[in-house]
Structure formats: structure tokens, C-alpha cells
Amino acid sequence: MKEMKTLMIVNVLCVAAMMAFLAVVGPIIRALKMEEWHAGLTVALAGVIWVVMARYWGKKSDRIGRKPVLLLGVLGVGFSYLLLAVFIDYALVNVPTLLLSLVMLVCVRGLIGLFYAAIPAVSSALIADKVDAKNRTGYMAKLGASNGIGMILGPALGGFLAVYGLHVPLYTFAILPIIAAFLVYKTIPKTPKHHVEEIPHPKWSDVRLRLPMIAAFLTMYSVITSQVCLGFFILDTLALEANETAKVTGIILSLLGICFIVAQVLVSKIKGCSPHTWLRLGGSIAALGYVLISLSHTVIPLGLGFCIATFGMGFIFPAFQALAANNVSELEQGAAAGTVSSAQGMGMIVGPMVSTLLYKIDPIVPFVFAAIAFALLVLFASRKVQVESEPSLV
Known part of the structure; x- marks a missing residue:
């Protein structure tokens, strides 16, 4: 499967971006004079939106093809992260009101989660499209290993870059998904659209x-x-x-x-x-x-x-x-x-x-x-x- 290297790179970069936030969220919360539960809320929200949106993105990719949904998800993560970086950069110098800080962190972090939900779902579906049943487990394992690398790389690099300023890791990890989007655009071939509206999708109880x-x-x-x-x-x-x-x-x-x-x-x-x-x-x-x-x-x-x-x-x-x-x-x-x-x-x-x-x-x-x-x-x-x-x- 020639697209596998791209999928692995995309998942490493996007998972690293998601996890890098955890390395700096504590100091950011303190610097903005917020409370600990505010950090918990911003992190937990990603899980909630993942539940709501992953199935939607998966079904959407069945209808319009894997590439456009994956590209939208990766670009969405990058630009949402850039928005987060710009806000934090401003807020660390001009500390806004508690309400504004909370609303911005919750909304932007939620936006990142919304787009990220497309990446694991569509990546798995693309492997299922291209690989026969006997070999799928091995390819899914490669995808999982790339996620594991991102989980280690993100917090480690985020913590290292934070010594140059809390906003530096955020700008850095905003660029990485945009690079990943370029790779998706150049290397992932278009997949055919399916008119499957009349076919019932698997339900939660399937x-x-x-x-x-x-x-x-x-x-x-x-x-x-x-x-x-x-x-x-x-x-x-x-x-x-x-x-x-x-x-x-x-x-x-x-x-x-x-x-x-x-x-x-x-x-x-x-x-x-x-x-x-x-x-x-x-x-x-x-x-x-x-x-x-x-x-x-x-x-x-x-x-x-x-x-x-x-x-x-x-x-x-x-x-x-x-x-x-x-x-x-x-x-x-x-x-x-x-x-x-x-x-x-x-x-x-x-x-x-x-x-x-x-x-x-x-x-x-x-x-x-x-x-x-x-x-x-x-x-x-x-x-x-x-x-x-x-x-x-x-």
C-alpha cells in the first residue's frame, strides 16, 4: 500500500500536535490566572467531540471519498492550532478576562478536536479500502505505532520548545499539520464517490x-x-x-x-x-x-x-x-x-x-x-x- 507512509507521517504529526498541548496547558492556565478544572474541561472536550464527530466523518468519507475528508481534517487541525497559538501569544502579554480566556480555550480546543476526529477514522477506512482482510491487522498496527510515536514526540518536543516561550510549541505544532496536509494532497489518490444514501450505515448497536x-x-x-x-x-x-x-x-x-x-x-x-x-x-x-x-x-x-x-x-x-x-x-x-x-x-x-x-x-x-x-x-x-x-x- 503506497499511501501507508503518508498516513503514518500524517498521524505522527497530528497526534504529536494534539499531545503537545498537554505539555504546556498547566503553565498556560497559571499564566492566564485560570483554575485547574478549566484545563480539565478543555482537554475532556476533545474526547466528547471525538465521540460526536468521528462517525460523521467516517460516513462522509464513504460518500465523497477519503481524500477530501482527510485533507479537510488535517488542514482544520493545523489552522485551528494556529488560531490557538495566536490567542495564547496575545493573552500571555495582555491577560484577558477569565471568561474570555475560558471561552476561547474551550472553543478553539473543541475546534481542533472536531477536525482531528476525521483523521483516525478516515485513515483506518483508507487502509480497509486498500488492504485485503488477511493483512489489515499488520497495517493497522503500523498506523497504531505511528500514533504511539506522536504520543511520545508531542509532549517531549512541546516541553523542550516551551523554554523559548509557551507560545512557541503551539506555533510549531500548527505548522506540522499543514505540512501533513500538503503530503495528503500530493500523495493520496482520489477515491471514487459512492451514492450510498439508500444503504443503511452500521448503527451503534450493530x-x-x-x-x-x-x-x-x-x-x-x-x-x-x-x-x-x-x-x-x-x-x-x-x-x-x-x-x-x-x-x-x-x-x-x-x-x-x-x-x-x-x-x-x-x-x-x-x-x-x-x-x-x-x-x-x-x-x-x-x-x-x-x-x-x-x-x-x-x-x-x-x-x-x-x-x-x-x-x-x-x-x-x-x-x-x-x-x-x-x-x-x-x-x-x-x-x-x-x-x-x-x-x-x-x-x-x-x-x-x-x-x-x-x-x-x-x-x-x-x-x-x-x-x-x-x-x-x-x-x-x-x-x-x-x-x-x-x-x-x-
Whole structure:
């Protein structure tokens, strides 16, 4: 698939842009005399809009073609980020009222989320268009690895550039999606338009997408749970000092990014395994990792548990994307990819709320819950009516 390199570059640059904001949002909130919950609101809004818009963009790409929707999404991210950079640049010198700062951050961040929602959905649909069912998992894994690189590169580069001014990372990461849009325009061929208005798109309740959606939701929920609860768990269970906690948290989160990338590269290299196989294997490994986390009282087993769990989830990500593509017809690929992407967005929203509530019961409860959930996912995948040897519908 000759478009794969472009898709990987586009996803690296756009995910890096989305994640770079997290490196500077705290200092920006302080500089604008805002409160912590304002930062939470601006970040959470991206997840809400992802849920609402991913399915829309997927269906839109089914009708008018993948290239125009992907190009619009990437350009939209770039110019929305540029608007954010211009506002922050101005606001840091002339601090506006609290209401104006909040409205601008929420609206512009929401605009970025609106356009970004098109990128993962259309990227997955384009792979489903070009790659046969047997090889889709490997290509989805390559796409997932590029997302993992962006997740590491964004905060790291954003934090480095912030020493030159809080507005510098924002201007930088506004340029990167615009470069990505140029690559899309030059290298992604036009795809034919389909008149599919009369064909019903898969619904949220579509039985064909039930397993991929459950896997997508659970995996993203667990990723967010790990990110949100890790620091608290180290403070409360390992009883480290605040500075040491920050150091250990940063190291473990960096290792998780590496494990996520390595797992998906491994999936892309191993041929012949079906999405169901990767789903069951990944779920089993993730469950084992969360059990180890729940039993940890020192740094090394805790870090090892998180690495094992993340490694397993790295297997699951390309599996549910490929499984969704294999279970629907050619004309439904965009809608299916958008629906599963929406389930991921829902995990981003539910994860912080549920995991922190469970944490109040006991620090190990969020991780025990995740272990049980992955075990049930493996059981559900194993008992699925559709056997792995059944021919694809595509």
C-alpha cells in the first residue's frame, strides 16, 4: 500500500500536535490566572467531540471519498492550532478576562478536536479500502505505532520548545499539520464517490461491530486509567515524596509509550495471525499486567506490570480496527471506522471519571476492575459466533 507512509507521517504529526498541548496547558492556565478544572474541561472536550464527530466523518468519507475528508481534517487541525497559538501569544502579554480566556480555550480546543476526529477514522477506512482482510491487522498496527510515536514526540518536543516561550510549541505544532496536509494532497489518490444514501450505515448497536467497539472502549478506558491513577498510586501505595513521584511517573509513562510502539511493530511483522487471535492474546496479557499492578508495593514490579499491560493493549488496538473492517461491506468502511473510533472517544471521557471514583474505594480497585474487564473481553472474543476461519464479508 503506497499511501501507508503518508498516513503514518500524517498521524505522527497530528497526534504529536494534539499531545503537545498537554505539555504546556498547566503553565498556560497559571499564566492566564485560570483554575485547574478549566484545563480539565478543555482537554475532556476533545474526547466528547471525538465521540460526536468521528462517525460523521467516517460516513462522509464513504460518500465523497477519503481524500477530501482527510485533507479537510488535517488542514482544520493545523489552522485551528494556529488560531490557538495566536490567542495564547496575545493573552500571555495582555491577560484577558477569565471568561474570555475560558471561552476561547474551550472553543478553539473543541475546534481542533472536531477536525482531528476525521483523521483516525478516515485513515483506518483508507487502509480497509486498500488492504485485503488477511493483512489489515499488520497495517493497522503500523498506523497504531505511528500514533504511539506522536504520543511520545508531542509532549517531549512541546516541553523542550516551551523554554523559548509557551507560545512557541503551539506555533510549531500548527505548522506540522499543514505540512501533513500538503503530503495528503500530493500523495493520496482520489477515491471514487459512492451514492450510498439508500444503504443503511452500521448503527451503534450493530452486532457486527459489538466486539470491536467493546475492545476499543475498554482499551482506551484502561490507557486513560493508567495515566490518571499512576501518580496517585505511587504517592499513596509506594509512599514516595512528591518530587520522586513525578520522576518515577515520567519514567513509567515513557516506558509505556515504548512498549505500545514495540507491540504494534511486532503485530505488523508477524503474518498469519487473525484479529481474533491478537485480541485474545492482547487481552490475556493486559489482564495479567493489571493483576501485577494490583499486587505491587515497590517501583520495579509496578513498572513491569504497567509495561506488560500496555504491551497487551498494543496487540488489541490494531486487532479491533481490523476486525471492524473485516466485518462490514466495502461501502460501510468509513462509517464502521468512525463508529469504532467513537467508542475510543467514549473511553477517553468515561476513563477519568470512573477510574477516579473507583480509586476512592481503594487504590487497587481501578486496576483490579481493568484486569477483570480484559479477562471478560477474552472470554467474549473466544465465544464469538463468528469463527476465525469464516471468510470475510469484504
